[in-house]
Amino acid sequence: MSEQVRRDTLKNSFSYGTGDLTIITWDSALVYDSEGSTDVPDLLEFATSQLLELRYYDDLLSHELDRMHDAIAWADKGGLWARLRQYRRIMKNLMEVVLDITEITEKIQKQLTVTEDVFYARVYGSALTIFRTREWTDIIQHKVTLIQRNYSMLSDEVINHRSLLLELAIIALFLFEIIISLIQMVK
DSSP states (O other): OOHHHHHHHHTTEEOSSTTEEEEEOSSOEEEEETTOOOHHHHHHHHHHHHHHHHHHHHHHHHHHHHHHHHHHHHHTTSOHHHHHHHHHHHHHHHHHHHHHHHHHHHHHHHTTOOOOOHHHHHHHHHHHHHTTHHHHHHHHHHHHHHHHHHHHHHHHHHHHHHHHHHHHHHHHHHHHHHHHHHHHHHO
16 A cells, blocks of 8 residues: 555554554554454444435435425415415424434534543544435435524415405405495495
8 A cells, every 4th residue: 555545544543552453444454452342443433324324315305305395396386375385394394304303413512522531532533524414414404494494484485475465354344344334324
């Protein structure tokens, strides 16, 4: 191997004592412990499971965004009442997704401090950095923000239609009252 590859690989190496060595890369890890401790492999497994969870929820949100766009396009083809009813269904679904994903990402963020041991914390933190969990979390947060924006726009649309209907009802009541008054004056 070239000196650069060796240097890049070994920059993420950790050793607690003389009888252990851990080297972490994006797609693999070398863990040697002469005493047979499984603490470091357990930490790496935990970090990997968090990465897989983040990737799963990123994929879930991507599918949810696609579904939401399709549902909005379908709703816009219908009449006013059908569109408003579909918008409310979409908003309910979006609210549930955002709540679920927010709850799960908060749990993952709380788990980022799994150990008080400085060595294990350094290994775990490096693994999370190498696995780019921060970037995955940011991508998920961005998608949640997009869903929240769409929720707000749909909510505004529903409110505007309700306001319009309320204004029309008020005008109809005024006209009804004027017509009743005119009929009573003619009698």
